[in-house]
Amino acid sequence: MTEEESFAHVALQQVGRISMINAPIPFILPVNYKPVGNDIEFSTAADSMTARPSGPVHFEVDEVINAASIGWSSLFFGTAEWVRPREESGDSVAWPPNHREIRIRIRIRPYRVAGRRVRPVMAPR
Structure with missing residues (x-):
């Protein structure tokens, strides 16, 4: 998929996975997110x-339709930074209900985007 197709697909979803590989213990966690231009933003608890964020991050979003054996996956390689309140975009990023902890917003600035489609494998004749 092209970079534009990856961004178009990502705009249709709400949950992705972030990986911070330079963290003391590397991890991959799901987050609610929102595309903002060519960036991706998500809210998180201040103590999470x-x-x-430090160093490079990876962000992945995908969709699979198991019954049809089709889907797509987009992977964003970039850097992450805190979003200062005055820089926040007007719309809020999805946040699970009843969360009262202090939250902050993180912006991922992709420097590389890779996407691929998943198609069914045809049996040889």
């Missing part, structure tokens, strides 16, 4: 592992 995702609130302290």
Whole structure:
């Protein structure tokens, strides 16, 4: 898939996975997100592992339709940074209900985007 197709697909979803490989213990966690231009933003609790971005991050979003054996996956390689309140975009990022902890917003600035489609494998004749 092209970079534009990857961004178009990502705009249709709400949950992705972030990986911070330079964290003391590397991890992959799901987050609610929102595309903002060519960036991706998500909210997180101030005391969570995702609130302290450092080094490169990977962000992945995909969709699979198991019954049809089709889907797509987009992977964003980039850097993450805190979003200052005055820089926040007007719309809020999805946040699970009844969360009262202090939250912050993180922006991922992709420097590389890779996407692929998943298609069924045809049996040889």
